Amino acid sequence: MHELALCEAILDTVTRRAGGKRVDRVQVRIGYFRQVVPNSLLFSWELLTEGTDLAGCGLDIDHVPAIVECRSCGAHTNLDAPILVCGTCLGSDVVLLCGEEFLIASIDPAREVF
Numbered sequence: 193m194h195e196l197a198l199c200e201a202i203l204d205t206v207t208r209r210a211g212g213k214r215v216d217r218v219q220v221r222i223g224y225f226r227q228v229v230p231n232s233l234l235f236s237w238e239l240l241t242e243g244t245d246l247a248g249c250g251l252d253i254d255h256v257p258a259i260v261e262c263r264s265c266g267a268h269t270n271l272d273a274p275i276l277v278c279g280t281c282l283g284s285d286v287v288l289l290c291g292e293e294f295l296i297a298s299i300d301p302a303r304e305v306f
């Protein structure tokens with residue numbers, strides 16, 4: 193399960209970064225080409241964090257579109273299918289600008305409650 197492995201990586205990083213502090217929310221940026229199923233990722237996250245220091249910690253998924261730049265006409269195309277083609281001239285000499293991301297954008301520590 194692809195999403196479970198990704199969650200393990202997130203959990204591992206967040207746990208090390210948090211250093212025992214409570215975390216309310218983790219935001220991840222996931223590119224289009226990662227082909228992640230959001231519900232599956234959230235389910236895996238709940239499964240893995242249950243019973244750990246991160247239990248109840250929310251996971252925000254920020255989807256990054258796949259955008260290519262055409263080397264022939266210079267146009268930028270927001271891909272709606274995983275096919276590397278320019279939407280303006282249909283050329284295939286394109287460079288992927290974003291869409292392959294998989295990173296943790298932020299880790300929000302829990303606010304102290306008095």
Ligand SMILES: [Zn+2]
Pocket residue numbers: 262263264265266267278279280281282283
């Ligand atoms: Zn083009």
